[in-house]
Amino acid sequence: MRKLKLLYLFLLLGPIQFVCAQTQIASLKKLAEAKKLNVIFILTDDHRYDFIGFTNKISWLKTPNLDRMAKEGAYIKNAFVxxxxxxxxxxxxxxxxxxxVHTIVDNIxxxxxxxxxxxxxLQKAGYQTSFFGKWHMGEDDDRPRKGFDHWESFLGQGVYWNPQLNIDGKRIQYKDSTYITDLxxxxxxxxxEKRDKKKPFFLYLSHKAVHAPVEPAKRFAGMYKNKPYLLPSTYYQTLTDEYKSLGWPEWVKQQRYSWxxxxxxxxxxKPIEQYVQNYCETLMAVDESVGRVLDYLKxxxxxxxxxxxxMGDNGFSWGEHGLIDKRHFYEESVKVPFLVYCPALFKGGETVTKMIQNVDVAPTILECAGLQKPGYMPGQSFIPLLQNKEVKWRDxxxxxxxxEYDFPMTPTIYGVRTDKYKYIRSWGTWDTHELYDLEKDPEEMxxxxxxPKYAELEKQLTGDLFDWLEKTKGMQIPLKRTIKQPSGDYRHPNQY
Known part of the structure; x- marks a missing residue:
């Protein structure tokens, strides 16, 4: 049948037009095949949004490969979890x-x-899929999960040196100073290199780095020793009663004296400067990893x-409000680095300022496979934003x-953020809620x-928050089954 069609085209169009028609058919075929893009998703742990070379937050931090992704791809300036x-x-x-909704509300x-x-x-659409690294859902469970043809993971947080990997159900112990990021x-x-070259692929590379306690690869250890770290303007506020005049919650002050x-x-x-130096040194192997992936593709x-x-799975505080760690809704905790590279879809050097969230990742990758997102997913594909298209987007x-039982310093928190304002409600504390003007006060001081000038705005944002919770069936805190210890304490069953 195909030969008859080609003969018909040849007789109808003549030799020159026939060649042009064949070229066009080949181009259309290539275009159709290109709808199924390969995807590599690289996730890091506790990497905050502005600790990248090109942001100039840390003047001495060099991340040439992340900078390269931003230059040749797109920088999502306002990405949140x-x-x-x-x-x-x-x-x-x-x-x-x-x-x-998914009810995995803590780390255990x-x-x-x-x-x-x-x-x-993706598997149903013909993709070959793989997972490498930190899974961390079910603390003591490294078994292969559904959705992946090839699986490599480890228990819980894992370790930086000489890890044990579960590779497709078989546990293998590595020795001889094997560094997890490199492995x-x-x-x-x-x-x-070994995959089925006839299939499109999805690779999920999930690094342990840069989670504490940070340990850089030996080749980067000491690279940033004695480099200065300018303490945030809010670093000292909770040392005195000044936090009261600023309207901060009491729990923020009390958390200063916790771990x-x-x-x-x-x-x-240990001085905070030393923590930051080691954190940045640990990031270097991750940056190198990104470069190796990009080089292989090219x-x-x-x-x-x-x-x-x-992207990062969450941000991290380095002294803001006197805090270390994440969990809270302040910018340095909720905002994450987010870079996208895809010459097939858009030119390089793009900066996207619209707010995206981690729930947008799945819809975007599904669109790369030519699939529509399921109706239960609340996020959207951000591909139109990469292409500078005018689309209806969240405001x-x-x-x-x-x-969390084991981390009682931070209360239950709900919040809503617009381009200009952030509203935070905390539960379980005799404390104040919070409202910040992010344009005038980006440090949330x-x-x-x-x-009283903001009373109407608070009312509006409170309504938005509860409308969201009601619409998404989040009006009740999702509980997890617990068991009682002989001591009388309660723990999740999988803590033992």
Missing amino acids: TTSLCSPSRASILTGEYSH SPEPANLVFFPQY LTDHAVSWL HGVDYAYHSH QNNLDQNTMVIY KIFYEYYW HNLIAD
């Missing part, structure tokens, strides 16, 4: 759902059996038909965090909640 904590954020990425919550991960849809990158690149505060960070008296002519996404994001 829905819950600033490892497991809930990762579950939102994989399911496209909010924490109160067991993984519900009925969850659907977006790579399952995962080696295996990811090796999988790209989430700058004075007792991780139960240590060397194998895959760069034009592959989307690469880089606010929502946040949730649930109090002056709480406006008691100012």
